[in-house]
Amino acid sequence: MSETEKITINLGPVDLGRIDVLVEQGLYSNRTDAIRTAIRNLLDRHESVIKEVSVRHAFLLGGMFYDSAALEKVRSEGKQLALRVVGTLQFAPDVTPDLARATVKSIWIRGVFKAPSNVKEALADRTR
Helix, strand or coil: CCCCCCCCCCCCHHHHHHHHHHHHCCCCCCHHHHHHHHHHHHHHHCHHHHHHHHHHHCCEEEEEEECHHHHHHHHHCCCCEEEEEEEEEEECCCCCHHHHHHHEEEEEEEEEEECCHHHHHHCHHHEC
């Protein structure tokens, strides 16, 4: 998934000024580019931690998408999903709150959870 999410961070004036110096020197095209690069470098530096945790806790790293057809299949098999995602978990607009509650046992999400608001409300007690 190539989507991005907007976040807000607070930086002190000294850190912000230091970033501006790097931009002025042509090392980065703008503040966002500098901060994005710093975050990617941080994540790359700690990739082994992320991988180790993903193995230990058995979560998906990336994106997971469910529509009503996929959840109906889960329901027909008499199963419930324990969803563990680092990235994006998305439920399609055709997923109803009743179908979601019948098929989702738990959600552990680190990243972005996209779903119709009534589905998010129905799963609120199962989401961490």
